[in-house]
Amino acid sequence: MNHKRHNAVWAFLASFSLLASSQIEAADVTVNLNTTYQTIDGFGGHQDRGWTGYNLLSADHNTLFGNDSGQLGFSILRIRINENQNQWSIDLPDAKAAASRGIKVFATAWAPPSNLRVSSGSSYKVDPNKYQAYVDHLNAFAKHMKDNGAPLYALGFQNEPDWCGEWACGSTTEMYNFAKNWGPKLRANGNKVITAESFNFNKGYYDPILNDATALANIDILGTHFYGTSKNSPDATFDYTNFKQKGKGKHFWMTEVYTDDVNNKGSNTWPLCLDVAYEIHRALALSNMSAYVWWYLKRNYGPLHISANNAQAATSEGKISKVGALMGQYSKYVRPGAVRVDATRKVQNDIYTSAFKKADSVVLVIVNRATSSKTVSFSIPGLKSTTGIKITTSGTKHLSDDGTVTVSNGNFSTTFDAQSTSTLIFKGNNMTSVGHRTRSMLESTREGFYKIFDISGRQVCMVNVTRGSSVGAEIRKFMPKAGLYIAKSLDGSSSFSVNIQP
Template identity: 45%
Template sequence: MITGVKKSMCTLLAAVTVLTAVLVPAPPKASAASDVTVNLSAEKQVIRGFGGINLPAWIGDLTPAQRDTAFGNGANQLGFSVLRIYVDENKNNWYREVDTAKAAIAKGATVFASPWNPPSDMTETFTRSGESAKRLRYDKYAAYAQHLNDFVTYMKNNGVDLYAISVQNEPDYAHTWTWWTPEEMLKFMKENAGSINCRVIAPESFSYLKNMSDPILNDPQALANMDILGAHTYGTSFSNFPYPLFKQKGAGKELWMTEVYYPNSNNSSANLWPEALEVAYHMHNAMAEADFQAYVWWYIRRQYGPMNEDGTISKRGDSMAQFSKFIRPGYVRVDATKNPDTNVYTSAYKGDNKVVIVAINKGTSAVNQKFVLQNGTASSVSPWVTDASRKVAAGAAINVTNNAFTAQLPAQSVTTFVAALGSGSGSTGTTYEAETGTTLTAAVTETTNSGYNGSGYVNFNAAADAAIQWNSIYCATASSKNVKFRYALESGTRNLDVYVNGTKVISNLAFTATGSWTTWGEKTIQVAMNVGINTLKVVTTGTEGPNIDSITLTLN
């Protein structure tokens, strides 16, 4: 990210995006739109959270009261659940990051870190495009990995368990910090990132440029050493938000948007409306088009950020809060009609036995919008509205009839609808498919036998010690979980050992016959899981196991 000078290229790209929106003629007044269908059984990405960076070295630390405003989730609080911190090149300055990070963790937030520069004795100057630039010395890659490890250890010893650490902030826009070419980033990821004792984020391109991340995805060793593909979206057009190669190669990896301000960083712009509504629109696209699991703003407190310099929440902050206060870590995005009307944009999420729908109306007229719930039931929804005059204001409850409700979306507004789901709704629990987001050992994905959900199921392929490991099971609290396996087994009984976070918790769990390979049954167990990310692995104990379609987790 920039320090004092705006990025000229990124500003130009962003300006083009904004001008495109401005130059579209306003539509005629509309009183109704196409229905929004929310399919609670069609699951997308798991949401890790929303937040921003605290950077005491550059703009001063958040005060205790501002930490509460940022990471608390009560009235007049943002409900942020992700904090990004700075890895100073000078170890003597690391203490600056501790207090706010500890306060964020105490309120349930995830903390990750990004460096701008290695220590000065690890860098060298070189000529880039006719100008002097800085890079990591090739003989210092291992030392730099240890430097990152030292930061992880320092924070842990001071009460901050980092969720992840980045290799480099914006390696491809490093006019005032350290440049990395795609080839240099790939070399580090292949040869050195595996020694880092924390989840690794890479490459944090300034504009989600795929030439930085494609080489990592296409190299098995580099990919194995990357846990989170991080990206910044300065000037990135929404048409470039989808990433097919990540969908193809990134099973078991997370996808985070780790920095942005939008639509600009103009002085005193945080409270301009409807400009601040563009923040909600950007977040919608980040969730619904890019499938990002985390959305992280630049400075939390700034005159163009979610928190004003005096510590109060800005209108840009209100737009963010329409997501962050209601879509909590571990919630799952579900399929919903994205654009039911010219200026209306919607996305939907589920978790804690609730459904959350965020609806944005960028038009200058109110819209009567109908919402239809599929594979789930609710009796009423509670709306929360931000517009020109309101700040995440609660509205009157709206009745749900025949799994549908109609609500008015005020002109130039963002509304969040929250509903408790009835028993038997398809939203109870979180489902993790066996064929995606997993590591398979001597097992294969198949589509031969019908009746599976998702894109297939996993066959242990008649192999001893074959395994499926789910790599990213998120728990908001440490608790006992019900784990329901959906499986098929033509005849007999087959056993699996069950491991949670690398420890065997159940031996020889028996799966009895379902009658055929196209008849899917269920088997439920109870296991304890930690707060944050957990792994669950099942391993064959003989020479074969049942075909596994998915697991579904619920509170015990």
């Protein structure tokens, strides 16, 4: 027998066996905590008394913006800039309630006042000769909100310029020129500036800005809507290469949508509502977006479900719908400031994973679109947790505690229900912490709005320091409990600790 040939054969078989073994043992999903993408700003929805006929109830504010059991943890509220100045206060109750909790409140204009319009096709647009007056109008709204306890986080100068007929129109060139030449003037009240928000993610509204460094510097957030897209849209619709290449330092928000047919069949229709979780996944994991904002918050197709779309039905407290629960699978656990990290995005045809980290937490959100349950293996090198919490929404579960997963050296497997979304939360990883420095007397009494966090990093309130007051005095009004708190100015320019004595 040829011993050299025999040895070579055995060496080949041995190497093949090792390769096969490694392939069998390889995890379906690998998470790389060191490869990072966008920072998350949050999730939320739109409120508009002018068009719905009602404000939210105090109980609704608690459900939407609180993050305890039976609450959604939303961190963004969108309102409309009414063209009629006499109507500017109708959404103040909701905006103030949100702002007092540290929620990001942003506003978008649909139409200019009638005296600033000029005909455009079958509709109208802002008269280019009156852009300064339009800027003054928008800034006056922002000042009104700020002066009345609801400072805007951001301001959008045009809703859906490509849906021409019901409100103001605007071509891609007009919206680019406005952003470039007038965008900076909209920061007069300390708010950020959002681009025109396309109806259907028309990248023609964003490419000219991304391709022009000056225009890009003059806006802060790119905003778009997902109408016209669906679960059947190819991934290429959402995978925006130009933004990934040139949008460094800017955030992209999905600022309005309801998914296909939910507006007709309601926000508890299953499995139709599962499209929401899949769409959020693609917004975050393909588009690198930092925010996802639903249309009306309280509607029979909203995150808060009511029986009919009228003021009478809205006198009852809204109940968390399947749409709300699916949004909550993200909003309750992928908190503002979390950073998306690399993860195998799609496995077994119908399993979609996105991963995030913040402070000592690692969070995975998994969407199973299959009509059968799926068992998936995971590997997270560097994960220190030995157990994780599993929360699930499905046809029979509703943000339900779905048990725990056991982790060994960063590896684990778990089974996901058919047509479901699950969130896996792992604590105790000590990656980052809320940064702050010692309070100085000057910072303690400086006027303005401050977000207040407890020592765990959880935001507990937002305070407004006026002349003669201090951060500590304002904290005591909301938080009678003694302890160490962290104050961060709304513009992010300062952060310091405040020790509240008994």
